Amino acid sequence: MIVSTRTARKFWVPVLLWFGLLLLVAVAIGAIYGARGGLVFFSISLSILLFLQMWSLYQIEQWMDRPVGGPRPRTWGLWRHAFDRLEDIRLEDERSRAEMAEWLARFRQTMSVLPDGVVIIDGVMHLEWCNPAAQKHLGLDLARDEGRLLTNLIRSPDFVDYMLSGRFDQPLPFMHHDRKILVQLISFESRRQILVTHDVTQSEKTDTMRRDFIANASHELRTPLTVINGFLEHALNSEMGEETRQRQLKLMAEQGQRMQRLVADMLTLTRLESLVQPPSSDTVRIKPLLNRLVEEARALSAGKHSISLQAQEIDLKGNHDELESAFANLLSNAVRYTPDGGHIAVSWAMENDCATLSVIDDGIGIAAEHLDRLTERFYRVDKTRSRSTQGTGLGLAIVKHVLLRHRGRLQITSEYAKGSCFKMIFQRAQLALRQD
Template identity: 75%
Template structure:
């Protein structure tokens, strides 16, 4: 049905009953006038008008009272045009309530979506009073939605850079500032005349990663420069000077040694970079630890060349994880013990249940490590004694590799040491990573 047809039908619905009622009233008045005289007809006409006016006022009053009642209250019993109007009003209220419910659901979904964003979202009015913020923004800016709603944002965040930015009215570029020990970047976006959105992003971890990356490149360059300097120096000397076979052989051996050092360093850097870039958990293959430990201990004894007493005490406990990564971590722990334990010292390797998990312990009776160094031992290229590290030819990346392997296998590294009392490095694994056996060793 087109618009013109609907309008015609509504007009008929409105006017036909009205005209019929008016015609009936006129007939009644004429009948009264014919039966009782003109005066009686006029009196009847006046009383009818008063009655109709009262009914109209009464119907209007009831509808007005009904509009103040909650949605869902039945519409009042009226007649004539007022019944039609009340029905139309009821339909309007129903549509309004449906729109209100839809809007509330949409707003709830919007807030839920905003709450899941990794960035902070703050909604303020035209004069910077807080209307809403998501949990990420609460963390970034130290806000509390329930406590701070309606308060002036520049009173809640007192950082001078933030206040200046908000008062400047120049929001083309984002602002970066430190707040509650976090580096926060934010930008204000106007989306209507009465509200504005502030989007925040935490730069703390990104800046920390950039610093680590710069330090890594600087340290790697420094570590590579030393052997390259040695090799280039010997090559220049060999090209410019005649030398006997013994001297040449000694320099070739030193160059080969420095080349192997660079090779170990590059291999460790590649291994560490690969571990840091992996996102998925390692495959859940069964890794047999006992054969691995026997093989690593044999390698350590070969590296020691009889200068240390190396013992193994292990239980038949297997692990879920990646075989190569675990072997790399365990090898680094035992190789470090051999390199940093003085001749004649002893090294004890244990693999057993500890509490709710299992631990690989590598303990020695060497010179030990001062307490101020313990928390930094797993940093890349960190060395307690740089001179001794050059002698032992360590890369400075072994414990960093161990830390990342353990993190990928739900484990952690414990370090206990004291000067003159030796050191004990323990790779601890949680119970879910273990595969137990009845066989003991």
């Protein structure tokens, strides 16, 4: 009430003073030149005052259209106070806009680095904004799709039904562009909604691999256990000759060794997958290691194959046990899958500025359609032959994980019925300088 009275006083007192002054001057002129002269003076004075007011209003309009900080019009009287008030209001408004823009930029920056997608839509499902993750998950383009209907941009029947159902208490999994996406709609304003997306493709693949791993491991263990249990039941429930007993004991021992190898490989693979720290940077002398592994491969071959080795004096930085496991798996695979009388050539040399271990055989070879899947756990090209050669199906999976930890890669070339070439390629940065 006090502020209103003060404002009214600031306005009306000058107005009344101006009108009073003009009226006195007009009366004085009327007394000298007559009533008509006083009336003419009063009319002209009011017209001039009206023009000045209109000019001030025009200046306000022009000034409000200019950005903040521009030159302020020259004013007088009440208009100067009005301009002061307007300028304060404009400055406060600009500060509020700047703060709002800063908060909006921070919000969008925060949303942009989230691994989950965020899509903001209005009450009738028109796209207002989305972060890069949502663009990747749903195939959206904000510059192109802003303002368009979301159900027209994503035409999956499951997604459209979910958006139109009005029941958003549970998330919806659906396939989109070969990805499995989990979406859930959240209302946060009366006229706006947030659609949150999460890519579960990799987790689904991991779960599938885990289920397959358990199923395959159970299957691989069940076969030798069935053999051992069958022989034990036969031995307990019947009498047998010494020759039969020795033969069955030998078979049980073989199956027990097979289970032991399988469990050892599973433990090795699990350990490699669970390690997050890089391998040790010890210097591993590769040539002596290969000499020993080749001798073991010759023992495994039992003279059925010719195995040659050519190794340069090249050392690696890494974990000795992991590299030994990877090398041994390649060599044992070559022995197992090369027919009797075949040749296996092992070489350790520099190729294209990389240290390369090559294992070349003239064995049964591998068809092209199987090459991309060879490093999968328990994947076998010929399951019958794999079991007869006592393979566990985990060797190349172990090789792949060891190479990943040592910044290497596996290259496989093969031609069916003509042989295969397996190469473990290590970057130059992985080499260890020799002290001699």
